[in-house]
Amino acid sequence: MSRFFTPALAALTPYTPGEQPQNRQYIKLNTNESPYPPSPQVCRLLDEEKADDLRLYSDPSAAVLCSAIADYYGVQPANVFVGNGSDEVLAFAFQAFGKGRRMAFPDVTYAFYSVFAALFGIETRVVPLDENLAIDPADYFLPGEQVVLANPNALTGKVLPLTEIERVLQAHPDDVVIIDEAYVDFGGVSAAALLDKYDNLLVVQTFSKSRSLAGARVGLALGNAELIADLNTIKYSFNPYNVNRLSMKLAAAAIRDTEYFNTCCARIIADRDFTAAGLRQLGFDMTDSMANFLFVRHPQISGRDYYLRLKEQGILVRWFDEERIRDFVRITVGSHDDMAKLLAVTADILQAD
Numbered sequence: 001m002s003r004f005f006t007p008a009l010a011a012l013t014p015y016t017p018g019e020q021p022q023n024r025q026y027i028k029l030n031t032n033e034s035p036y037p038p039s040p041q042v043c044r045l046l047d048e049e050k051a052d053d054l055r056l057y058s059d060p061s062a063a064v065l066c067s068a069i070a071d072y073y074g075v076q077p078a079n080v081f082v083g084n085g086s087d088e089v090l091a092f093a094f095q096a097f098g099k100g101r102r103m104a105f106p107d108v109t110y111a112f113y114s115v116f117a118a119l120f121g122i123e124t125r126v127v128p129l130d131e132n133l134a135i136d137p138a139d140y141f142l143p144g145e146q147v148v149l150a151n152p153n154a155l156t157g158k159v160l161p162l163t164e165i166e167r168v169l170q171a172h173p174d175d176v177v178i179i180d181e182a183y184v185d186f187g188g189v190s191a192a193a194l195l196d197k198y199d200n201l202l203v204v205q206t207f208s209k210s211r212s213l214a215g216a217r218v219g220l221a222l223g224n225a226e227l228i229a230d231l232n233t234i235k236y237s238f239n240p241y242n243v244n245r246l247s248m249k250l251a252a253a254a255i256r257d258t259e260y261f262n263t264c265c266a267r268i269i270a271d272r273d274f275t276a277a278g279l280r281q282l283g284f285d286m287t288d289s290m291a292n293f294l295f296v297r298h299p300q301i302s303g304r305d306y307y308l309r310l311k312e313q314g315i316l317v318r319w320f321d322e323e324r325i326r327d328f329v330r331i332t333v334g335s336h337d338d339m340a341k342l343l344a345v346t347a348d349i350l351q352a353d
């Protein structure tokens with residue numbers, strides 16, 4: 001830390017992203033990326049792209065992309081906001097709706113929520129998951145605080161049904177409830193279906209997982225037009241060109257290609273089930289994940305050792321050195337071959353122990 005860093009942020013612990021190794025080829029199952037390339041329509045557009053166009057700024061209103069997203073969800077473009085990854089969308093939402101207020105979220109969830117809160121000086125109420133690592137919606141009925149829930153929840157992959165999300169929304173008529181649906185396309189049901197009924201609902205999604213565009217950095221929010229206007233106020237006070245020209249075009253093509261999207265999601269779901277069955281046979285237990293990852297532990301081997309042994313064998317997964325979840329590792333669902341390899345290597349590791 002330099003001696004110039006503002007004391008207000010001196011205690012900030014930044015988010016630790018999953019490893020992105022540049023020096024060795026791993027089977028990369030650590031950051032919930034898609035094992036499949038983006039839609040062929042996206043690849044075609046990229047091939048046709050002219051470098052000369054990069055002279056020009058992107059459309060700050062992101063009109064083409066917002067209307068493609070609006071068509072997909074059956075809402076109006078005024079109900080859509082786009083950002084540089086859903087991390088940015090969430091950061092804007094925390095600033096717009098959390099600053100000077102309190103935000104509630106679970107203890108085991110997407111780690112960025114507490115980082116944003118610290119960065120923006122937002123008071124938090126961190127609510128422990130129950131003993132089954134599930135969210136109890138009744139823990140979020142306290143009016144006067146904003147709520148952010150990942151659904152499926154990050155790390156566990158567990159899903160809250162929409163009826164439970166509705167109970168949270170109803171308990172908060174004067175607060176914003178953010179539902180982060182980064183993993184919803186792998187078996188969850190989107191709260192976008194509730195947008196007509198609740199003006200306090202903000203649904204956040206990403207192109208990084210189910211649409212294979214993590215490197216393009218595009219995220220979105222759906223909500224009442226006034227909530228979206230508030231996000232735009234933050235955006236135009238920070239970086240009007242937050243999504244670059246190329247990513248905007250590619251994301252619009254990706255969301256229009258529903259057939260390819262459905263095929264990829266179905267494959268990932270099938271391979272999640274295949275992997276879960278294989279790991280259970282090897283003695284693992286796991287949360288009931290509806291995401292593109294599994295959160296697993298084994299009575300015979302610690303989370304840390306399993307992570308390290310897999311890494312030695314060229315397979316990268318994610319281990320979190322945190323109370324409550326230290327025994328677990330999170331494994332992204334890759335291609336079928338990746339998962340077959342993971343199972344074979346895991347069997348060897350357990351046998352050698």
Ligand SMILES: Cc1ncc(COP(=O)(O)O)c(C=O)c1O
Pocket residue numbers: 031032084085086087088110150153154180182205206207208214217218219
């Ligand atoms: C729950 C959750 N929300 C949001 C994000 C951010 O995704 P991105 O910024 O790539 O859209 C992630 C990334 O892993 C996540 O797990």
